[in-house]
Amino acid sequence: LVVNLVGALGQCVRILQETMVEHIARCDEEFGRRVAEGIGIAAPSITELAAAGDD
Structure with a gap:
């Protein structure tokens, strides 16, 4: 599943990659984290996601 998502998201623009990883x-x-590593972006931590709320 990770490989499939990395392949698909690797073709997308950065903002979409970041949104999907979130x-x-x-x-x-x-x-x-594994998907983020696969496409070469920083993975958000659960703490960061909680601080961001339901934006």
């Missing part, structure tokens, strides 16, 4: 990390922090 959504994924809200569900599962480790999964979000």
Whole structure:
């Protein structure tokens, strides 16, 4: 699943990548981190997501 998402998101613009990684990390922090690493962006921590609220 990670490989599939990395392949698909790797073709997207940066803002979409970041948004998707945020959504994924809200569900599962480790999964979000692995996808973020795969596409070469910083993964948000659960603390950062909680501080951001439901924007």
